[in-house]
Amino acid sequence: MNTGQRLLAALGDRYRLPWLFALLVIVALYAKTPLSVARLDLLLHDLLSVELLAGPPSGGSVDTQAPLVVAIDDASLAARGPWPWPRERHAELVDRLSRAGVSGIGYAIMFAETSADDRGDAALIDAVRRAGNVVLPVAPVASAGGGVGTLQPWPALADAAARLAHVDVEVDADALSRRVFLEAGAGSPQWPALAWALIDVSRKSRPLSGIGGRRGAAEPAAGSWVRDHEVIVLPGGAWPVAHLSAGDVLAGAVSPNLLRGRSVLVGVTYTGAGNSLATPVSALAAPMPAVDFHARAYSALRSDRYSTQLAPVWGLPAALCVLAVLWLRRPHARLRDMVLVAGSLTVPLFISVVLLALARLWLAPAAVMIGLSAGALMWVSIRTVDLAQRLKQANARAHATLYAISDAVLQFDGVLRLRYLNRKAEELCACRLAEVRDQGIEGLPAIEGALRDLLQDLLCRCRDEARAQTMPGHVLMPAGRFGPARALRPSASPLFGMTGRVDGVVLVLNDVSDTVAAADKLAHQATHDALTGLPNRVLLRDRLRQALAQRDAGLVAVLFVDLDRFKRINDSLGHQQGDKVLTTLASRLRTVCRVGDTVARWGGDEFMIILQGLADRDAVARVAAKVMQAVGQIITLDDVDFRFSCSIGIAIAHEDSDDADVLFAMADTAMYRSKSQSGAAIHFYAHDMSAGTRDWIELESDLRHGLDEGRFEVHYQPQYELASGKLAAFEALLRFRRRDGQLLSPGDFIAVAEESGLIEGIGEWVLLQVTQQIADWSKQGLAVVPVAVNVSARQCLGRALVRRVENALRQSRIAPSLLRLELTESTAMGDVDHVATLLADIRALGVHLSVDDFGTGYSSLSYLKRFPIDELKVDRSFVRDLVGDADDAAIVRATIALAHGLGMRVVAEGVENVEQLNMLAAQQCDLVQGYLFSQPVPADLVVSEGLLGAPEGQGRTLRLIRS
Structure with a gap:
C-alpha cells in the first residue's frame, strides 16, 4: 500500500477530503485574510445591516433626538465671507447656538493654534466657556521623530471646552469609512470619539464597558496611536441628517425651537473643503463630509443601531460544526446529501444574520463561506468524477448485459433507424451493427416477408402511441438460408427524450423456440x-x-x-x-x-x-x-x-x-x-350384447355386496368308496344367493369373480368357512371326513394361498388331513415351476391335493410326477357318456390305470345312474360322487339327512347295484 493509499485509508474515504480541504482553506484565510475576502465581509455587512439595523422611518414628525449639522457651506461663505472665518465669528456661532438651548455642541473644526487676532481667540474661549457643552476635536498626526502625535486645541481653548474628543475615523480594506473607536489616543485610549463625547455631554452616555470590540490588554508601543471599543456605525444608522446653514444661524434665520434640546455638530461642507470621507452610503455618490459622518455615528450610537465585529476566531466553531456534520455524513449521490452540502454554504451567513439582528454582533462569514465553497466545489468535482466513472461502469455493464442476454435487443431512433444491436440480435438478424446502422428494419437480412411487416407495424404503433406494445403468443420466423425456423415473442417499448416525447423505440425479440417445443412436447405427451x-x-x-x-x-x-x-x-x-x-x-x-x-x-x-x-x-x-x-x-x-x-x-x-x-x-x-x-x-x-354386458356388471356389483352381506353359502356333496361303500369325503361347492333369492352355482358367477378380482376374498372366506364347519362337526361328536375345497387359478398367484391355508387351520384347530385342495388341470399348467413350489409348501402342511377335471386341459403327464398330488378326479364329461361311448370308457379306464400306477386315488364325479356306477366299479375306481347318491346340501342337512354319522359308523353307506 503506497503513501496515498494509506492516507486515504486513514481518512476513511475520498468524500471526506473536500471537508478537510475546506478546513485548511478556512484556517489559511483566518491566518492571513486576503484583501478581497475582507472586502467581501464588509460588503455583506453593508447589505445586511441596511435591513437589520435600519434607522427610524421617515415621516412628518421631527425626531428631536436626532443631531443637527450646522454646516459651513457655500451659502454661509457667500453670506459671511471666505474660509477660514475669524475666531469672533465662531464665537458668535457658539453663542447663538447656546442661547437657542442646544443640549451639546460638537465642533468638527480643529483650532490647534492661536490666531493673530488675540481678541478673536479670547472671544472664542469665552463663548466656549459660557456654553459649557462644547466638545472640541483632537486628531492623530505623524510626529517629526516618528510615531504618532496628537493635534488638539491650544491649551487655553482646550481648558474652556466641556470635553475633548478624537475625530479619528477607520478606513477599511475597501477604502471606505464605516466604523469609529469610542476611545483612542496617543499611547493610551484617553479621548472618547466625537459622537460619543457629544452624547455624553448632551444625553449622558452609558459606560463603555461591554461596548464595541476590544483591542486587548497588551502594552502599546511608545508613540503609537491606540484605539479601543471599535463599533461599526455605517451603513446601519445611515439615515439622512438634517443640515442647517451656518449663515442662517448667524443671521438669526433659524427658529430657536428647532435647535432647543438638540445636539449640534458644526463642520465645513462647502465645495472643495477637503475633509470628506468615502463611506458605503456615499460610495455611489459624492464623498461624505466628515461632520456628516460624525452626525451619523452619533445617531447610530444613540439609537443602538451600531454593530460590533467579533474576532475572526469566533467563526471557527461554527465552521468546525458544519464541517463535522459534512465529514460524518460523507455525502454520496443522494439528493438529501446534495441539499445538505448546499445548505452548509449558507450556515455561516445565517449565523452572521442572527447575531447581527439579535445582538448587533458582526461575525465575518466570508472566510468560512469561501472555505466551504472550496470544499463543496471539490466534493462536486469528486462526485462528478465518481458519477462519470459509475456512469461509464453502468454503461459498460449495461452493454455487457445486453450483449450477454439471450434476447435479441434492437434500438431504433425516432424515425425507426437502427442504432444498436446486441450479440443475439446480430446472430438472429444475420448481420453486424456496422453493416445496418441508420437503416430501417427492412435492412435486416433475416427479417423478411410477413415477419418484417408485422415488426414494422409493432414499431410504428409503439412510437405513435408512446406506450409499450406486445403481441399475444409468438410469431414464426421461417427456416431459410440464415438458419432453422424459430418462434419469437416480440415486444416494443418507447424511449422518451428530455422533452417527454418519444425519440426512440427498443424492440426485444425473445426466442421462445425451446419453450414452444417443450409446450408442444407436453401437449403431445398429454395426448x-x-x-x-x-x-x-x-x-x-x-x-x-x-x-x-x-x-x-x-x-x-x-x-x-x-x-x-x-x-x-x-x-x-x-x-x-x-x-x-x-x-x-x-x-x-x-x-x-x-x-x-x-x-x-x-x-x-x-x-x-x-x-x-x-x-x-x-x-x-x-x-x-x-x-x-x-x-x-x-x-x-x-x-x-x-x-x-x-x-x-x-x-x-x-x-x-x-x-x-x-x-x-x-x-x-x-x-x-x-x-x-x-x-x-x-x-x-349387436344390441343383444348390451344386455349380457349389463348382466355381467350387475352380477359383479351383487358379488361385491354379497361378500359383506353374507349371501354366499357352502354346500357339501359326499364322496363314497366303491370298495366299502363308506363315506370317504365331501366336496365343498360354493353357492351365491342373489337379492331376489335366486341361488347361483359356481358356473354362473366364478368367471365374473375371477375377472373382477373378487375370487381371492371369496376363496379365503370358503377356506375359513369349511375348516370351521369341520371343527363344529367334530365338536358335535360326528365322524368327520376330509372336505375338498376348489382353488381357482388366480388364488395360485403368489404365496398368499399358503398363508391363508395356514390361517384357516390355525383358527379352526383341525387336523390338516381333513382339508383337501382341488385345482384344475389348466391351473396346474399355468406356471409349472411356481405351482410345483406352491403345492409342495401346501403339502408340507399336511393338506392333501387333488387335480380336478383331469383330461380336459393340457393332459400333460409330466406334471403328475412333479406335483405332490394325492388323487385325480375324472371329469363329468367323460363319466356322462361312459356307458354308450367306447372312447370315453377307454379314457376313464386309462386314467384309472395311470393314477393307480402313480399311487394316486381316482374320484369319478357326475355319477347319475347305476350303469355308470357298475362300470366304474368294474374299472376299480376308488371314489364316486354324483346325483345318484346325493345333491350338494347345506351343512345343516348333512347331519339331519344322516350323511355324516357318529364315530360308530351310523352314517349312510353305499350299496353297489349291478345290472
Missing part, C-alpha cells in the same frame, strides 16, 4: 401414449367426435383390438419384453391403417382404431382382417418366435350410436363377445 407414441384416450375421443361431426365423409367405424393371452409374456419374459411386443404391434397397426385413420392405445394390451370414409361393413371387416393378420405375424423375443392373436370388436357410427363414449363401450362389448369364443375372432356390435 399420446408414452410407450407406443400412439394417441391416447383424450386425443382418440377428440378424433372420433370430429369424425362424427362429418356426416358426409362416409362410414365411420370403431375397432377395439385386444391381444389374446398377452399376460403370459409379462409374467414369463418380463414387462420389458411385453413393452417390446406392444411397440412392435403399434407400428404394425399404423402400417395397416391409412393416413386419415386413427390408431390409439386404449390401455394395457388394448388398442382402438377409428376408420373413416369406408364404403360399407364389408370394407370394415376387410380392414379388421388385415389387423388380425398383422398381429399374427411372428415376433422374436429372446431368440424365440411368438405368434399372437387378437379379439376385435366393431361399432359403426351413426348406426349403433352418435355418441363417442357409447361407441367405445359398444366396441368393447363386441370385443368381449369375440374373446368369449376363445379369442382370435371379429364381432360387430
Whole structure:
C-alpha cells in the first residue's frame, strides 16, 4: 500500500477530503485574510445591516433626538465671507447656538493654534466657556521623530471646552469609512470619539464597558496611536441628517425651537473643503463630509443601531460544526446529501444574520463561506468524477448485459433507424451493427416477408402511441438460408427524450423456440401414449367426435383390438419384453391403417382404431382382417418366435350410436363377445350384447355386496368308496344367493369373480368357512371326513394361498388331513415351476391335493410326477357318456390305470345312474360322487339327512347295484 493509499485509508474515504480541504482553506484565510475576502465581509455587512439595523422611518414628525449639522457651506461663505472665518465669528456661532438651548455642541473644526487676532481667540474661549457643552476635536498626526502625535486645541481653548474628543475615523480594506473607536489616543485610549463625547455631554452616555470590540490588554508601543471599543456605525444608522446653514444661524434665520434640546455638530461642507470621507452610503455618490459622518455615528450610537465585529476566531466553531456534520455524513449521490452540502454554504451567513439582528454582533462569514465553497466545489468535482466513472461502469455493464442476454435487443431512433444491436440480435438478424446502422428494419437480412411487416407495424404503433406494445403468443420466423425456423415473442417499448416525447423505440425479440417445443412436447405427451407414441384416450375421443361431426365423409367405424393371452409374456419374459411386443404391434397397426385413420392405445394390451370414409361393413371387416393378420405375424423375443392373436370388436357410427363414449363401450362389448369364443375372432356390435354386458356388471356389483352381506353359502356333496361303500369325503361347492333369492352355482358367477378380482376374498372366506364347519362337526361328536375345497387359478398367484391355508387351520384347530385342495388341470399348467413350489409348501402342511377335471386341459403327464398330488378326479364329461361311448370308457379306464400306477386315488364325479356306477366299479375306481347318491346340501342337512354319522359308523353307506 503506497503513501496515498494509506492516507486515504486513514481518512476513511475520498468524500471526506473536500471537508478537510475546506478546513485548511478556512484556517489559511483566518491566518492571513486576503484583501478581497475582507472586502467581501464588509460588503455583506453593508447589505445586511441596511435591513437589520435600519434607522427610524421617515415621516412628518421631527425626531428631536436626532443631531443637527450646522454646516459651513457655500451659502454661509457667500453670506459671511471666505474660509477660514475669524475666531469672533465662531464665537458668535457658539453663542447663538447656546442661547437657542442646544443640549451639546460638537465642533468638527480643529483650532490647534492661536490666531493673530488675540481678541478673536479670547472671544472664542469665552463663548466656549459660557456654553459649557462644547466638545472640541483632537486628531492623530505623524510626529517629526516618528510615531504618532496628537493635534488638539491650544491649551487655553482646550481648558474652556466641556470635553475633548478624537475625530479619528477607520478606513477599511475597501477604502471606505464605516466604523469609529469610542476611545483612542496617543499611547493610551484617553479621548472618547466625537459622537460619543457629544452624547455624553448632551444625553449622558452609558459606560463603555461591554461596548464595541476590544483591542486587548497588551502594552502599546511608545508613540503609537491606540484605539479601543471599535463599533461599526455605517451603513446601519445611515439615515439622512438634517443640515442647517451656518449663515442662517448667524443671521438669526433659524427658529430657536428647532435647535432647543438638540445636539449640534458644526463642520465645513462647502465645495472643495477637503475633509470628506468615502463611506458605503456615499460610495455611489459624492464623498461624505466628515461632520456628516460624525452626525451619523452619533445617531447610530444613540439609537443602538451600531454593530460590533467579533474576532475572526469566533467563526471557527461554527465552521468546525458544519464541517463535522459534512465529514460524518460523507455525502454520496443522494439528493438529501446534495441539499445538505448546499445548505452548509449558507450556515455561516445565517449565523452572521442572527447575531447581527439579535445582538448587533458582526461575525465575518466570508472566510468560512469561501472555505466551504472550496470544499463543496471539490466534493462536486469528486462526485462528478465518481458519477462519470459509475456512469461509464453502468454503461459498460449495461452493454455487457445486453450483449450477454439471450434476447435479441434492437434500438431504433425516432424515425425507426437502427442504432444498436446486441450479440443475439446480430446472430438472429444475420448481420453486424456496422453493416445496418441508420437503416430501417427492412435492412435486416433475416427479417423478411410477413415477419418484417408485422415488426414494422409493432414499431410504428409503439412510437405513435408512446406506450409499450406486445403481441399475444409468438410469431414464426421461417427456416431459410440464415438458419432453422424459430418462434419469437416480440415486444416494443418507447424511449422518451428530455422533452417527454418519444425519440426512440427498443424492440426485444425473445426466442421462445425451446419453450414452444417443450409446450408442444407436453401437449403431445398429454395426448399420446408414452410407450407406443400412439394417441391416447383424450386425443382418440377428440378424433372420433370430429369424425362424427362429418356426416358426409362416409362410414365411420370403431375397432377395439385386444391381444389374446398377452399376460403370459409379462409374467414369463418380463414387462420389458411385453413393452417390446406392444411397440412392435403399434407400428404394425399404423402400417395397416391409412393416413386419415386413427390408431390409439386404449390401455394395457388394448388398442382402438377409428376408420373413416369406408364404403360399407364389408370394407370394415376387410380392414379388421388385415389387423388380425398383422398381429399374427411372428415376433422374436429372446431368440424365440411368438405368434399372437387378437379379439376385435366393431361399432359403426351413426348406426349403433352418435355418441363417442357409447361407441367405445359398444366396441368393447363386441370385443368381449369375440374373446368369449376363445379369442382370435371379429364381432360387430349387436344390441343383444348390451344386455349380457349389463348382466355381467350387475352380477359383479351383487358379488361385491354379497361378500359383506353374507349371501354366499357352502354346500357339501359326499364322496363314497366303491370298495366299502363308506363315506370317504365331501366336496365343498360354493353357492351365491342373489337379492331376489335366486341361488347361483359356481358356473354362473366364478368367471365374473375371477375377472373382477373378487375370487381371492371369496376363496379365503370358503377356506375359513369349511375348516370351521369341520371343527363344529367334530365338536358335535360326528365322524368327520376330509372336505375338498376348489382353488381357482388366480388364488395360485403368489404365496398368499399358503398363508391363508395356514390361517384357516390355525383358527379352526383341525387336523390338516381333513382339508383337501382341488385345482384344475389348466391351473396346474399355468406356471409349472411356481405351482410345483406352491403345492409342495401346501403339502408340507399336511393338506392333501387333488387335480380336478383331469383330461380336459393340457393332459400333460409330466406334471403328475412333479406335483405332490394325492388323487385325480375324472371329469363329468367323460363319466356322462361312459356307458354308450367306447372312447370315453377307454379314457376313464386309462386314467384309472395311470393314477393307480402313480399311487394316486381316482374320484369319478357326475355319477347319475347305476350303469355308470357298475362300470366304474368294474374299472376299480376308488371314489364316486354324483346325483345318484346325493345333491350338494347345506351343512345343516348333512347331519339331519344322516350323511355324516357318529364315530360308530351310523352314517349312510353305499350299496353297489349291478345290472
